[in-house]
Amino acid sequence: MKDDVILKAVNISKQYRLGLVGTGTLTHDLNRLWHKIRGKEDPYLQIGAVNDRSATASSDYVWALQDINFEVKRGEILGIIGKNGAGKSTLLKILSRVTSPTTGSIKTKGRIASLLEVGTGMHPELTGRENIYLNGAILGMTKSEIASKIDEIVEFSGCQMYIDTPVKRYSSGMRVRLGFAVAAFLEPDILVVDEVLAVGDAEFQKKAIGKMKDISSTSGRTVLFVSHNMASVQQLCTRAILLENGEITYSGDTSKTINKYLVQDRLKVKDVDLKKIISNQKDNVFKLNEIKVHQLKVNNLVFYTHRNIHITYSFNVLKEVIGLRIGFDLYDMKSGIILWRSYHDDNSNEFQTVALGKRSLHVKIPKNLLKKGAYSLKPLVGIHNNRWIINDDKLLIHFEIENTGGVDSVYAGNRPGVIMPLMDWKMQDV
Known part of the structure; x- marks a missing residue:
């Protein structure tokens, strides 16, 4: 090893047998010993599933680690x-x-x-x-x-x-x-x-x-x-x-x-998956048809600090109730939840009702508030002091924010913290 290197991992792999304690059956152990005596490689190293805990087992063996070098x-x-x-x-x-x-x-x-x-x-x-x-x-x-x-x-x-x-x-x-x-x-x-x-x-x-x-x-x-x-x-x-x-x-x-x-999971969650999750939300008061997070003139989920982020809900109100709460949790992916906001709270009326029928609701996160990073938005719908209608951890919309230093941007570089709101500073002669 080099003088400044204190630890080196070379082609580290670890194989386990699924469902049993130990390396396997007596037959497997004898087979391993026979190959070792003849100077040949362990025959069971050639088989084994990838270590994906959510997948169905396709082999008796699994590679917990494979070809680790650093x-x-x-x-x-x-x-x-x-x-x-x-x-x-x-x-x-x-x-x-x-x-x-x-x-x-x-x-x-x-x-x-x-x-x-x-x-x-x-x-x-x-x-x-x-x-x-x-x-x-x-x-x-x-x-x-x-x-x-x-x-x-x-x-x-x-x-x-x-x-x-x-x-x-x-x-x-x-x-x-x-x-x-x-x-x-x-x-x-x-x-x-x-x-x-x-x-x-x-x-x-x-x-x-x-x-x-x-x-x-x-x-x-x-x-x-x-x-x-x-x-x-x-x-x-x-x-x-x-x-x-x-x-x-x-x-x-x-x-x-x-x-x-x-x-890393963002590409695995396709738009059709979100629509499927939304379609499975069944309630006699509220039916969410679509939720969209977007910036004007931007067609993907990489946004910019100097532009507003728009959130649009499309839904049906099936039954008029007092205190219908439509909102969201906003997460910074490194440190957790940043805020919860709702139509109910921002209108300061706990007795707010929404008329029956097909409706849409729009809100924006102001520009120059969120810094560069990875975020998730979780839509939430509930009845005040009663119950949640929609509160599903699978229903997350992921997006990223980049700092492009555009003409409307007041920030440059990587700043500490999660949010960077414009503050109202006043200087006076004393």
């Missing part, structure tokens, strides 16, 4: 993202030597500390203090090295009151706090973190992200970070890779990788 440099924070079942945790278990790859090899320099699951490596009958020494010993630290760090570990974890209490009495969040503190402060060369921050509270997450940045920038240590929280990945990682169905589909700049992840 390098990580010393001091780098690498994000690993992808949907549930994409192979992220399997990859981290191989990197941490919890399990071995079916084919390929891992080359590393230095100690690896892993936080793969809540409580992993913690003995429930031992106290928090005893577990610190146990985990340190597993990482190859001497007793004196651990003792020199123990006060910092306990303080960072925030578990001072319970440090001499058996870990089995800890909450899941306290276990994560202690486990992370041990792994971070005992200074491994490579720290592997798998979604454990999701268990911690906001204050701990902030501390943990700050610590990971610190051990990377000041100590030159490497972090591999898996999370479904794109804001954390964006904030923390210097580079990212995207896994899909057990394969790396993109690797590079963190922002670009996140955008690839957020839009």
Whole structure:
């Protein structure tokens, strides 16, 4: 490996047998042994389905990972993202030597500390203090090295009151706090973190992200970070890779990788699918016929910051009711929901009624409000203080916003935050 490369994955693949515990039947094991004696390849490596959890199994074997290749440099924070079942945790278990790859090899320099699951490596009958020494010993630290760090570990974890209490009495969040503190402060060369921050509270997450940045920038240590929280990945990682169905589909700049992840299903959701979902919405009060998100003179779902975004509903009112609410949730794909607005709320009349018959409703999101990024709009229809008529997570309309720096645009470059409304500033002589 190059001097600045601390970890290298070469042609990593992992195969599992579906439906059974173990590698398979005695016949399969004998067949493998016979091929190995003759110096031939495992015959079952030639078969196996792609790791798509939503598909029907077409083979007894599945490739959880296939042909994974990447390098990580010393001091780098690498994000690993992808949907549930994409192979992220399997990859981290191989990197941490919890399990071995079916084919390929891992080359590393230095100690690896892993936080793969809540409580992993913690003995429930031992106290928090005893577990610190146990985990340190597993990482190859001497007793004196651990003792020199123990006060910092306990303080960072925030578990001072319970440090001499058996870990089995800890909450899941306290276990994560202690486990992370041990792994971070005992200074491994490579720290592997798998979604454990999701268990911690906001204050701990902030501390943990700050610590990971610190051990990377000041100590030159490497972090591999898996999370479904794109804001954390964006904030923390210097580079990212995207896994899909057990394969790396993109690797590079963190922002670009996140955008690839957020839009990877977009082409699979066709207009005909949305119409089918809409047609299945059955109610005796309201029937949605179509919803359209568009910008004038734009024929696709890539919009511009300096133009209004128009939302048009076409529907039938089948029964006149008080408080018919027609609106939407707007999501920023990195950080979650931005806002909920409705015709009912913006007209400030909870006793609003809509006349019977075929109707349309139009609203616009003002220009120069949303910054460049990926968004989703979820239409919502309900009866105030009564029930939802339409509230379907499958009924999402995805779109992207680009900053073109057009003549009407007041923004340029990549700004922090989610929204960028025009503000009314007034300066006066005093």
